[in-house]
Each structure stands twice: as C-alpha cells, then as structure tokens.
Amino acid sequence: MAENGHVNPHVRSRQGDDLLVAGNRQRRTTIDDVARSAGVSRQTVSRAINDKAEIDPATRDRILRIAQAMGYRPSRFARAMVSQGVTTLGLVIADVLNPFFPEVTSGVMAAAERQGWQVAVYSTGSVEREQRLASTIADHVDACVGFFLDESAIDRIRLSGIPFVLLDHDHRPPAVGGVRIDFESGIRQALSHLVERGHERIAMLDDRARQDAGAPRTRHSLFLSVAAEHGLPADESWVQPAGNSVHGGAEAMDRLLASRPGVTAVLAYNDLMAVGAMRRALERGAAVPGDCAFVGCDGLMLGELVDPQLTTVHVDKQHLGRAAVEQLAALMSGSRPGETVIVPRLVVRGST
Amino acid sequence: MAENGHVNPHVRSRQGDDLLVAGNRQRRTTIDDVARSAGVSRQTVSRAINDKAEIDPATRDRILRIAQAMGYRPSRFARAMVSQGVTTLGLVIADVLNPFFPEVTSGVMAAAERQGWQVAVYSTGSVEREQRLASTIADHVDACVGFFLDESAIDRIRLSGIPFVLLDHDHRPPAVGGVRIDFESGIRQALSHLVERGHERIAMLDDRARQDAGAPRTRHSLFLSVAAEHGLPADESWVQPAGNSVHGGAEAMDRLLASRPGVTAVLAYNDLMAVGAMRRALERGAAVPGDCAFVGCDGLMLGELVDPQLTTVHVDKQHLGRAAVEQLAALMSGSRPGETVIVPRLVVRGST
DNA sequence: ATGAAAGCGCTAACAC
DNA sequence: GTGTTAGCGCTTTCAT
Numbered sequence: 001m002a003e004n005g006h007v008n009p010h011v012r013s014r015q016g017d018d019l020l021v022a023g024n025r026q027r028r029t030t031i032d033d034v035a036r037s038a039g040v041s042r043q044t045v046s047r048a049i050n051d052k053a054e055i056d057p058a059t060r061d062r063i064l065r066i067a068q069a070m071g072y073r074p075s076r077f078a079r080a081m082v083s084q085g086v087t088t089l090g091l092v093i094a095d096v097l098n099p100f101f102p103e104v105t106s107g108v109m110a111a112a113e114r115q116g117w118q119v120a121v122y123s124t125g126s127v128e129r130e131q132r133l134a135s136t137i138a139d140h141v142d143a144c145v146g147f148f149l150d151e152s153a154i155d156r157i158r159l160s161g162i163p164f165v166l167l168d169h170d171h172r173p174p175a176v177g178g179v180r181i182d183f184e185s186g187i188r189q190a191l192s193h194l195v196e197r198g199h200e201r202i203a204m205l206d207d208r209a210r211q212d213a214g215a216p217r218t219r220h221s222l223f224l225s226v227a228a229e230h231g232l233p234a235d236e237s238w239v240q241p242a243g244n245s246v247h248g249g250a251e252a253m254d255r256l257l258a259s260r261p262g263v264t265a266v267l268a269y270n271d272l273m274a275v276g277a278m279r280r281a282l283e284r285g286a287a288v289p290g291d292c293a294f295v296g297c298d299g300l301m302l303g304e305l306v307d308p309q310l311t312t313v314h315v316d317k318q319h320l321g322r323a324a325v326e327q328l329a330a331l332m333s334g335s336r337p338g339e340t341v342i343v344p345r346l347v348v349r350g351s352t
Numbered sequence: 353m354a355e356n357g358h359v360n361p362h363v364r365s366r367q368g369d370d371l372l373v374a375g376n377r378q379r380r381t382t383i384d385d386v387a388r389s390a391g392v393s394r395q396t397v398s399r400a401i402n403d404k405a406e407i408d409p410a411t412r413d414r415i416l417r418i419a420q421a422m423g424y425r426p427s428r429f430a431r432a433m434v435s436q437g438v439t440t441l442g443l444v445i446a447d448v449l450n451p452f453f454p455e456v457t458s459g460v461m462a463a464a465e466r467q468g469w470q471v472a473v474y475s476t477g478s479v480e481r482e483q484r485l486a487s488t489i490a491d492h493v494d495a496c497v498g499f500f501l502d503e504s505a506i507d508r509i510r511l512s513g514i515p516f517v518l519l520d521h522d523h524r525p526p527a528v529g530g531v532r533i534d535f536e537s538g539i540r541q542a543l544s545h546l547v548e549r550g551h552e553r554i555a556m557l558d559d560r561a562r563q564d565a566g567a568p569r570t571r572h573s574l575f576l577s578v579a580a581e582h583g584l585p586a587d588e589s590w591v592q593p594a595g596n597s598v599h600g601g602a603e604a605m606d607r608l609l610a611s612r613p614g615v616t617a618v619l620a621y622n623d624l625m626a627v628g629a630m631r632r633a634l635e636r637g638a639a640v641p642g643d644c645a646f647v648g649c650d651g652l653m654l655g656e657l658v659d660p661q662l663t664t665v666h667v668d669k670q671h672l673g674r675a676a677v678e679q680l681a682a683l684m685s686g687s688r689p690g691e692t693v694i695v696p697r698l699v700v701r702g703s704t
Numbered sequence: 705a706t707g708a709a710a711g712c713g714c715t716a717a718c719a720c
Numbered sequence: 721g722t723g724t725t726a727g728c729g730c731t732t733t734c735a736t
Binding site: 040041042043044047054055056059078080081082083 | 728
Binding site for chain 2: 068071085102103105106109129133140161162246301305307
C-alpha cells in the first residue's frame with residue numbers, strides 16, 4: 001500500500017525548487033513537480049504519461065524524459081480515486097506449500113475470470129499472520145474469500161464491511177457467506193469402507209495446528225464419534241497429532257506405531273500426512289494395505305502418483321472455489337449470505 | 353480495484369436527500385452521506401469508524417448503526433491517499449497448479465516478511481492473461497517480481513516505473529532486476545550423468561507452451577548443444593513437445609516411444625512432465641531405469657514421493673525467492689538493477 | 705467532544 | 721495542443 005517516500009504530507013512548500021534543499025529528502029515526486037520542471041500544466045503531464053492523443057509528440061517525449069529523470073511514478077491511489085478499476089478479489093489460503101490450496105485457487109480464478117474480476121492470493125501460515133492480514137486486507141481488495149482459523153481475524157474482516165465468504169469453517173457469522181465441506185459424510189464413507197475391509201483397530205492422524213480439536217464437526221471429533229458408532233475403540237489415544245506436511249505424517253506414524261502397534265488402518269487429516277505416514281510404514285517394512293491401510297482426505301493429484309495409490313476422501317476443490325465466487329457474486333448483488341455445502345466422495349485405490 | 357457502485361462521479365448533487373430519488377441508484381455511499389444522515393460532521397463519522405478515542409460513546413454507536421444501515425464502506429483509495437500503508441509486493445507466477453511456484457512463493461514470502469512487506473500472488477496462465485495482468489499490476493502493488501514470457505508484458509510493467517525483478521528470463525531489460533537460473537550448468541550435469549551411465553539415445557520433453565524454443569539458453573537449445581558436445585544424436589526429432597503437467601508428460605512419452613522407440617533416457621523440461629512420462633513408461637511395462645531412465649528439472653518434493661524416486665536438476669526455489677526480494681530491496685534503495693544467478697545441482701535418485 | 709478548513713495526487717470536462 | 725477548474729473520499733490539523 002505504501003506510496004514510498006511520502007514522509008510528512010504537510011511540510012510541503014509551494015516553491016518549486018525546495019526539492020533539493022537539505023532536510024527535505026524523501027518527499028514523493030508528484031505530477032505537479034514534473035509539470036513545474038517541464039514548464040507545462042499538470043494536465044499535459046497526465047496526457048503524456050497516459051499516452052493520450054491530444055498532445056504534441058515532441059512535448060510528450062520531453063515530458064516523459066523529465067518524468068523519468070525525476071523518478072516520477074503516478075500514485076496508484078490518486079489514480080484509482082478518479083478512474084474506474086477492475087474488481088479485485090482477495091483469496092486467503094493457509095499454506096502455500098500445501099497442494100490442496102492451488103486447486104481451490106484454480107477454481108476461484110476460473111470463476112472470477114468469468115465475472116471479470118482479478119484475483120490476488122494471500123497466505124497466512126500462522127495465527128499472527130492471519131490477524132495481520134485480516135486487518136489490512138480490506139485496504140487491498142474489494143472482496144474477500146478465504147480459510148481462517150482465528151475468530152478475531154474473521155471478525156475484523158466482517159467489521160470492515162467488504163463482501164466476505166468463509167471457506168471450510170464451522171462458526172460462520174450470519175453476515176458472512178460460506179462454503180462448507182461435509183466431512184461428516186466423508187469420514188463416514190471412509191470408516192464404513194475400512195470396517196467393510198475388516199479393520200478393527202483404526203487410528204487417526206490429526207493436524208496438530210488445529211486448536212478446535214474438541215469442537216463438533218472437526219475431522220477429529222467426527223472420527224471419534226463415527227468410530228464409536230462402528231463399535232471400534234475410539235478414544236484420544238487413537239488420535240495422533242501430526243505436523244501438516246508429508247514429513248509431519250511420517251513422524252506421527254513413528255509415534256503411532258510406538259503407542260498403538262496393533263493399528264491396521266490409518267485415516268489421515270489430509271493426503272499430505274497420509275502419504276508421509278504410508279511412506280514411513282513402507283520404509284519400516286510394513287505391507288500396504290496388507291499390514292496397514294491408509295486413507296487420506298483431500299483427493300490431491302499426488303495420491304495417484306504414489307505407490308500404492310492413495311485411497312482418499314475426495315473433495316472437489318475446483319467446485320469449492322467456484323462456489324465461493326458464486327457466493328460472493330450473490331452477496332455483492334445484495335442477496336443475503338448463504339452457505340454452500342460440498343459433499344466429498346470416497347475414492348478407493350490401492351492403499352486400502 | 354473498483355469502488356463498487358461508483359457510476360458517474362460528476363452527476364452528484366449537493367442536496368442531501370437525493371439519495372432516494374429515482375434514477376440516482378448506484379452511487380457510492382460516502383462518509384458525507386453518513387454524516388448528513390446522522391446530523392454530524394464527516395469528521396465525527398471518521399472518528400466513529402476508526403474507533404478513535406475523542407468521541408462520545410453514544411454518538412459513536414449511533415453513527416456506526418447508521419453507517420451500517422446505509423451500507424457505508426470507506427473507500428480504500430481515499431483512505432490510502434492520506435494515510436500510510438504497508439508496502440505490497442506483487443508476485444506473478446505462471447501456473448497455480450505447478451508445484452514449482454509454491455516453493456518460490458514461500459521463499460519470497462519469508463524474505464518479504466523480514467522487510468515488513470506484504471505479498472500478493474497473481475497467476476497468469478496464458479499470454480492474454482499475462483498481458484492483462486501486466487497492464488493492471490502497477491495499480492495494485494508497490495513493486496513486482498515475477499515470471500513472464502511475453503516481452504510486451506514485461507515492457508508494460510517496466511514502463512509503469514515500479515521496481516521490477518524478472519525471474520528466469522533471458523532478455524532482461526537494463527532497467528529491470530533479475531534472478532536467472534543457470535540451466536546450462538544443470539543440463540550439463542544431467543547429460544554428463546546419463547552419458548556416464550552409458551546412455552546413447554537421449555530424448556528431451558520440452559514445454560510446448562514456450563515460444564522461445566529456438567532462443568539460446570533455453571532448456572531446449574541447451575539440450576541440443578550439450579548433447580551434440582557428447583556426440584549424441586541431437587536434432588529436433590529427439591525433442592518432444594509436451595503439455596506442462598503430469599498428464600502432458602505421459603502423453604508425450606507415448607508419442608516419443610512411437611517416433612523414437614530406441615530411446616533409453618529422457619530429460620524432461622520439469623519434474624511434473626518427468627513424473628508423468630516415467631509413470632506412463634512403467635504402465636507400458638518398461639523397467640525404470642533399466643529400459644529407460646528419467647531426469648527431471650526443478651527438484652520438487654514430488655520427485656521423492658514417486659517410485660522409483662526421480663533424479664532431477666534441483667533448483668533452490670526458496671533461494672530464488674529470497675534473491676528476488678533482495679534484488680527488489682536493492683532497487684528500492686536506489687541501487688542499479690543487477691542479476692542473481694542460481695546454479696542448480698543434479699540430485700541422483702532411483703530413476704537413473 | 706465536535707466542527708471547519710486544507711490538502712493528499714490525480715483525471716474528466718470544458719475552456720481557449 | 722494546452723491550461724484551468726472542479727472534484728474523487730478521506731484524514732489531519734487547528735479551532736471551538
């Protein structure tokens with residue numbers, strides 16, 4: 001956002017030649033400075049800069065050269081205030097390095113393009129960054145779609161008043177749109193499948209960064225309740241916290257095998273962890289799915305590239321992105337905020 | 353960028369009550385509208401909105417309620433013009449779905465955070481989008497770092513005057529900073545390795561979207577010249593164009609096996625294609641690396657997760673991102689534009 | 705605690 | 721072809 005070099009807007013003198021006076025360094029070069037330097041009106045400078053027709057080519061070149069020499073750059077804010085720009089949609093994701101988000105992004109971009117909107121992607125990564133981002137995003141974009149964990153961050157964006165659609169979140173405020181993923185259905189499908197395959201000792205790898213583990217409808221609590229429905233052993237000892245990455249999954253698998261050596265199937269918070277865990281099991285000499293089966297959540301392309309291919313609770317991420325933009329469009333045309341639900345479907349592959 | 357609902361800035365009437373008059377729909381609600389409605393000065397509204405101390409809590413609440421009811425949202429441009437904001441760095445990548453870019457993004461974000469800058473990521477995907485983006489980006493961000501193919505797009509950004517660092521591009525204009533990847537070194541390492549392993553029929557999978565195939569220093573022409581140095585058969589018939597994805601690599605492998613059935617090693621434009629090609633070869637019953645060896649470019653994590661693991665020309669993408677931000681910082685503190693060179697290193701794994 | 709005045713940097717409209 | 725005027729919507733003085 002910064003207009004660089006704009007230090008104290010009110011020390012400006014009207015004299016044109018104070019630019020070089022000691023102590024006055026750092027003031028932004030404006031269109032008026034250039035105009036004065038070139039001995040023309042600021043309008044003529046504007047014409048030159050914006051390559052308008054009604055200007056003498058000679059003066060235009062002269063002005064451009066002077067502007068260049070003075071390091072003049074139009075203020076994008078001043079410019080935006082008077083002219084119309086494109087609508088910019090801010091997409092906030094949690095982690096650039098998690099391949100789940102690019103597919104969502106791709107869906108958002110495709111849908112935004114149809115609306116004639118531009119997309120800017122921001123990544124949070126930590127609660128602090130999430131809060132910082134939340135407090136500035138309304139200054140950068142016209143509307144916001146994103147994944148947020150922190151309630152106060154959500155509130156800040158809501159209060160800014162920009163159209164806002166919350167993704168994969170369970171406590172959507174009434175004024176905000178939402179796209180939810182029905183993990184209850186997904187986890188039900190996954191566990192039914194595993195039970196059908198004869199598994200009786202099923203563990204879960206959970207994202208250790210989620211603070212809301214105890215809340216209803218999280219993958220964590222859904223796993224425990226659905227497992228209990230199936231009569232499986234289902235207490236916290238069957239849930240292993242893991243870092244949200246391939247590496248995190250591998251490490252958690254080590255811990256799981258230490259604490260629950262009898263485990264025959266693992267449901268992971270996402271595909272990244274599942275792949276890491278499966279890989280580690282294979283490295284340790286286990287047969288997959290013979291000794292231990294693995295199910296992920298997400299349905300990443302990655303799952304098809306590993307061996308064995310990963311069974312996963314597949315979420316249509318492109319659809320999620322499209323739905324988010326549609327919610328936003330509805331919001332901006334005055335509709336009341338609503339919620340779209342994405343229902344995952346189990347894709348069975350070699351890892352089970 | 354749009355300030356929504358701002359239709360014709362000059363039809364505004366001075367009367368306060370024309371808001372509801374038919375035909376005047378769509379005008380943006382401003383701070384003055386709220387002030388008038390609340391019977392206070394616009395300054396007091398500003399105090400309420402920005403939660404300043406010097407205001408009666410009662411009036412503040414009243415104003416907030418009215419503002420809310422009128423759907424008032426401060427103009428981010430007007431606001432930015434008078435106050436200071438954070439510096440926003442725009443990172444332009446080519447394809448959200450290619451895992452190469454997230455790692456660069458991660459490096460850029462880490463370095464930008466140290467500078468106190470924010471990062472917004474934009475994706476091009478096609479030449480048209482690249483050009484469109486190039487013509488608006490200077491209105492959105494304070495500085496730009498990115499991957500561009502189209503010269504006219506590059507020129508447009510350069511002309512806008514914002515600090516600009518071009519990534520992985522061979523025709524860097526003098527006014528622009530750059531971070532280059534030394535693929536010559538990378539391809540040399542890859543081919544030496546393959547030749548050492550005894551390969552004599554080596555093909556390349558090239559990105560069919562690159563128009564600059566004939567230019568010097570592209571992976572395409574480097575492959576041909578370095579292969580020739582090794583005395584290998586090296587003409588266009590050994591270069592197979594491919595879509596830039598796993599799927600594209602697989603398809604190209606089919607074509608390659610049809611046109612050059614004797615091939616014993618494949619060097620791919622990037623890891624994505626290499627993985628797709630290798631996978632297709634395996635599906636068709638070939639042994640890897642026995643019948644055919646595969647080398648990628650990029651060094652994605654993905655390469656470690658497939659079986660066999662992929663030998664690759666590894667590029668330190670985090671470093672690339674960091675270097676870009678450092679170039680930018682130098683540029684913004686007045687240094688002359690320079691160029692950083694990233695030298696890849698061959699990582700040998702199971703696929704060769 | 706509130707208001708009035710000034711000004712941010714720019715472009716559209718209308719002179720000349 | 722060029723200059724003058726007005727105004728975008730907001731915050732920062734400085735008064736009251």
